[in-house]
Amino acid sequence: MRRLLTWLVVVGMIVVVVGWWLLGRPAVQDAILGRVVPRMVGKTADHLFADDALRVAVCGSAAPLPHETRAKSCIAVFAAGKMWIVDTGPSSWNRLALWRVDGARIGGVFYTHFHSDHIAELGEFNLQTWAAGRPGPLRVFGGPGVERIVAGFAEAYALDTGYRVAHHGADFLPPDRARMEAVPITAPPGAGLVPVLEDAGLRIAAFSVDHPPIVPAYGYRFDYRGRSVVVSGDTAKSPALVAAARGADVLIHEAQSNHLVAMIGEAATALGRSRPAQIMHDIPSYHTTPVQAAEVANEAGVRLLVFAHLNPPPPNGLIANVFVRGVADVRPTGWVLGDDGTLVTLPAESDVVTVATVD
Numbered sequence: 269m270r271r272l273l274t275w276l277v278v279v280g281m282i283v284v285v286v287g288w289w290l291l292g293r294p295a296v297q298d299a300i301l302g303r304v305v306p307r308m309v310g311k312t313a314d315h316l317f318a319d320d321a322l323r324v325a326v327c328g329s330a331a332p333l334p335h336e337t338r339a340k341s342c343i344a345v346f347a348a349g350k351m352w353i354v355d356t357g358p359s360s361w362n363r364l365a366l367w368r369v370d371g372a373r374i375g376g377v378f379y380t381h382f383h384s385d386h387i388a389e390l391g392e393f394n395l396q397t398w399a400a401g402r403p404g405p406l407r408v409f410g411g412p413g414v415e416r417i418v419a420g421f422a423e424a425y426a427l428d429t430g431y432r433v434a435h436h437g438a439d440f441l442p443p444d445r446a447r448m449e450a451v452p453i454t455a456p457p458g459a460g461l462v463p464v465l466e467d468a469g470l471r472i473a474a475f476s477v478d479h480p481p482i483v484p485a486y487g488y489r490f491d492y493r494g495r496s497v498v499v500s501g502d503t504a505k506s507p508a509l510v511a512a513a514r515g516a517d518v519l520i521h522e523a524q525s526n527h528l529v530a531m532i533g534e535a536a537t538a539l540g541r542s543r544p545a546q547i548m549h550d551i552p553s554y555h556t557t558p559v560q561a562a563e564v565a566n567e568a569g570v571r572l573l574v575f576a577h578l579n580p581p582p583p584n585g586l587i588a589n590v591f592v593r594g595v596a597d598v599r600p601t602g603w604v605l606g607d608d609g610t611l612v613t614l615p616a617e618s619d620v621v622t623v624a625t626v627d
């Protein structure tokens with residue numbers, strides 16, 4: 269038996285050494301990649317565009333504080349055969365690209381407001397969807413001031429656009445399709461839901477929320493085939509949001525743990541770091557706590573509440589539990605703590621709500 273075990277160990281070591289040697293040979297590497305690469309290139313997320321449901325995916329769940337895996341604010345709504353993006357926070361396009369989403373099928377970008385963590389990726393969204401074969405200019409919707417955002421990104425990317433046309437040719441990358449079209453929305457406080465767009469049965473409306481001194485600040489409601497989803501944008505607890513979300517299937521609501529924010533501020537103060545301490549002191553007044561968001565969801569009568577734009581974004585399960593402390597006392601069920609990849613599917617003309625992860 270001892271000899272047999274020795275023999276097996278020796279054979280195992282030989283197999284490992286030979287295997288490691290083979291993996292270092294270019295021919296073996298290329299043979300493996302020849303099988304893997306077609307699968308990677310061939311993978312698509314076309315199922316997200318199926319017209320049997322309204323779907324919404326979190327493509328960026330974090331607020332400005334850093335996180336290893338979460339992109340900044342981004343929500344993707346899939347309806348009427350297109351993808352509609354609410355906010356384009358840093359790294360959010362990368363998230364969609366990892367899902368193999370067809371950028372050519374973008375319907376438009378909607379901005380809740382113009383904080384950097386909501387707009388910073390617009391240049392990449394425009395570039396990547398143009399390169400994917402977008403059939404026309406990218407429509408960019410937002411409050412007054414969206415024209416400046418679009419013009420600024422267009423100027424910043426102007427040289428890059430010229431390089432790519434020169435390299436690939438105007439037939440492949442038509443310069444006129446590289447453009448963005450700003451579409452200003454006026455949704456003043458008290459106006460309720462303001463219709464913005466209709467497309468193949470999809471209705472999109474904007475409404476004003478409470479995020480002073482940032483004006484305008486909007487949320488959006490999407491209605492499609494008897495189903496509905498509302499995206500809060502950044503806001504303090506808002507009666508206008510309750511009204512706009514009333515009866516919706518899903519409310520995707522920002523959430524800030526003021527308890528954790530205060531702890532960060534106190535630690536910064538104790539360490540003599542006055543600038544982060546000041547920021548932590550200033551931000552509670554214009555955001556919504558998880559418990560307050562749960563109260564909003566209850567008052568609006570929504571089926572599912574998804575927490576997103578998390579501040580601070582929880583780095584582990586322990587802090588996630590602290591983040592949602594008290595929520596279950598207000599709303600025992602019907603809520604999830606969103607993460608990048610959280611996918612909610614709402615089958616058409618149904619009451620079914622399913623939560624999964626984009627695969």
